[in-house]
Amino acid sequence: MCDLIENGLRWLDGQRSRHVARWVTYARGPSSITIRGTKTKSTWSLVGSDGTMFTIETIDWLISSCDLRLDGIPVEPKQDDKIIDGDLTYQVLAPDKSMPHFRYCDAHRITMSIYAKLVKDISPANNP
Numbered sequence: 168m169c170d171l172i173e174n175g176l177r178w179l180d181g182q183r184s185r186h187v188a189r190w191v192t193y194a195r196g197p198s199s200i201t202i203r204g205t206k207t208k209s210t211w212s213l214v215g216s217d218g219t220m221f222t223i224e225t226i227d228w229l230i231s232s233c234d235l236r237l238d239g240i241p242v243e244p245k246q247d248d249k250i251i252d253g254d255l256t257y258q259v260l261a262p263d264k265s266m267p268h269f270r271y272c273d274a275h276r277i278t279m280s281i282y283a284k285l286v287k288d289i290s291p292a293n294n295p
Contacts, residue, residue, distance in 0.1 A: 173275045176277045189252070189291045195237055200236060209282070230281060232277055252290040259281055
């Protein structure tokens with residue numbers, strides 16, 4: 168029997184990838200792949216060990232799970248992997264040590280959200 172929810176999620180992921188994503192390079196060590204990614208942002212409110220509240224912002228990359236393959240093998244993101252978007256390099260990083268560095272966006276694991284931090288900007292505007 169057809170799973171309408173899963174089919175709808177696959178359709179939505181395809182629309183996101185076609186219409187609101189751009190080509191980025193996902194790299195782990197010497198391995199890399201060019202895939203479509205959608206750049207978003209999350210804000211996290213956390214409580215420090217001393218009880219004070221603080222806020223963290225992350226850049227999140229929405230990626231189709233089936234596209235993330237390194238050397239032809241499907242993989243999940245690892246901490247410290249890189250996402251290269253033109254002149255900008257992002258490092259896959261958990262927002263806080265008690266949190267994961269990525270999550271699946273749906274129960275069928277069709278789309279993943281990868282948390283990252285900008286670590287390198289070689290654009291001419293920022294490097295006169």
